[in-house]
Amino acid sequence: MTNAKVHIALADDHRMFLHALRALLEKEPGIDVVGVAGTGEELLAIAAHKPVDIACMDIGMPAMNGIETTRRLLALRPNIKVIGVSAFSDRQFVLDLLNAGARGYVTKAEAGEELLRAIHTVQLGKTYLCPDVAATVTNALLDNVPRDIATPRITARERQVLQLIAEGHTSVRIAERLHLAASTVEVHRRNIMRKLDLHSVAELTKYAIRNGITTISG
Amino acid sequence: MTNAKVHIALADDHRMFLHALRALLEKEPGIDVVGVAGTGEELLAIAAHKPVDIACMDIGMPAMNGIETTRRLLALRPNIKVIGVSAFSDRQFVLDLLNAGARGYVTKAEAGEELLRAIHTVQLGKTYLCPDVAATVTNALLDNVPRDIATPRITARERQVLQLIAEGHTSVRIAERLHLAASTVEVHRRNIMRKLDLHSVAELTKYAIRNGITTISG
DNA sequence: GCCAGAATACCGGTAAACACGTACGTAAAA
DNA sequence: TTTTACGTACGTGTTTACCGGTATTCTGGC
Known part of the structure; x- marks a missing residue:
């Protein structure tokens, strides 16, 4: 053995x-x-x-x-x-x-x-x-000691929105694509940024690539 | 042989x-x-x-x-x-x-x-x-037939600006960092987008990663 | 010396992003 | 059952992005 x-x-x-x-x-x-x-x-x-x-x-x-x-x-x-x-x-x-x-x-x-x-x-x-x-x-x-369990995880909807952001779409377009109001998409965008502590589209894009949410060759 | x-x-x-x-x-x-x-x-x-x-x-x-x-x-x-x-x-x-x-x-x-x-x-x-x-x-x-020789290549300055954009900085911050006017940075940003046929920060970021201008682990 | 291109800078406008708030229904969890 | 989280939607305001034009300075090549 x-x-x-x-x-x-x-x-x-x-x-x-x-x-x-x-x-x-x-x-x-x-x-x-x-x-x-x-x-x-x-x-x-x-x-x-x-x-x-x-x-x-x-x-x-x-x-x-x-x-x-x-x-x-x-x-x-x-x-x-x-x-x-x-x-x-x-x-x-x-x-x-x-x-x-x-x-x-x-x-x-x-x-x-x-x-x-x-x-x-x-x-x-x-x-x-x-x-x-x-x-x-x-x-x-x-x-940051309290990092062990406090794992911020984005929801499926947020992930979907993040993917479209990382593909270069605007909130209005994303709203059209997902049949949502533009304001809703902006809330998702805001929540994603808050949860992940990211502050720009560039950072969102890199996060999405690192996590396989989008491909770099888009 | x-x-x-x-x-x-x-x-x-x-x-x-x-x-x-x-x-x-x-x-x-x-x-x-x-x-x-x-x-x-x-x-x-x-x-x-x-x-x-x-x-x-x-x-x-x-x-x-x-x-x-x-x-x-x-x-x-x-x-x-x-x-x-x-x-x-x-x-x-x-x-x-x-x-x-x-x-x-x-x-x-x-x-x-x-x-x-x-x-x-x-x-x-x-x-x-x-x-x-x-x-x-x-x-x-x-x-696009006339693509053969017309290889748009960005300048060193534009590359520098692109790197900072892909790192998530705003035009104002980039201007401060490079000791330029914000308007100048915006022109560089505009020229980069025109030359490379890109239309969003997300696309700029991916291009920068693909070309080694920035690292994804930023 | 002239010309093309790069880098610099400014102005104006529209659209979008971004930050803050509130609100409601539903579904899951405590 | 109460609470929590999620998804949905709206409003208000500031900042930034994005697209257009114009202009000056400097440099490199013909």
Whole structure:
């Protein structure tokens, strides 16, 4: 049992990264990549039919993001250990993912060995955060203590509005598209900014990209 | 000569992608990865000291972007064939890169095999664009004919203003930061939008991210 | 020396964003 | 059941964005 290979599933919407990462992990003797997925749904399907010990997933996927995918995955298979892989290291983002049950987080800026280290660490039942993320999180805990549970989460409607804002539409257009009054859209916009502590369309746009609410290639 | 391995150098600011891609390419018998770089400068250094046939580089790198890197690389070693690898497929972006002398372009959304196909094609002296990029480019040529040479390039000052816009600053703040009149900043903003055919802060922000003018983790 | 382009600056106008308030019905949660 | 959160909608006001034109200065190229 101890010298059996660890079964790993990968998920990333960039197929080239997905395939490349598979090649990287397959070089490791103790690792067996049992499936790769381009979306959160595919990852759930893999976990439903194959033995998966560890899932490494991109967080910034469109449609279903990493946090939602993590929740559903753990509801389906509570023993799977989730490692978040992302280009970003938002404090709030990492905390959300850990709250969702993830056991590790590494950024794509780190070396490939960092992911292997994370895999080996969570395999032992521990939690692994790559250095800069760990620093961000501990700073957050030291600075703003009541950040643990007070996770501001936007509603589905707000998310919908945010997506259209990040696509460059005005409030009036968004109202037309959603069959709402323009004033309602502006309230949503205001609430989003208040909840997320963002203060411009530029920041809203970046947040939306980081969280997979919109794609950058729009 | 014909059955010698092709020497490839890689460049990407995401080290994990860089290392994973190296693992993917090293599986190929005809390919020898002679160096990997995290920045454009490193890639130039590698090309200066090692034999490189093909360079696969990420376009959205901070500091020196892919287009500038391509220019300098080809000035240094005109025989190197450059393949652009990017998460995005901007029409203008691709055209700029091809004008700079690149021989291929594949997006990260494509499968890993797509990059291998690009490598084998440019090795034969041909140009390779992945399907969706090829469609975008041909559409651009069919739609707006005088797009070939009229490559709108923003000035250094405009780039500076764009960066601050994408960081979420207002025109007034940008003016203060750059010691300009607010009206001047607004003219720059206007010219940027006109040149790039963008019509909102959201679009400006995404363009800035795609082109490495600002980072998404701001 | 002239011309084109860049960078600077100002004026005017419309539309939109942004901040603050109030209000109501419903649905979920305590 | 009371409370809380959400989605809906309106009003008022200030700031900013966005589109148009004009003009001066400076620099680089022909």
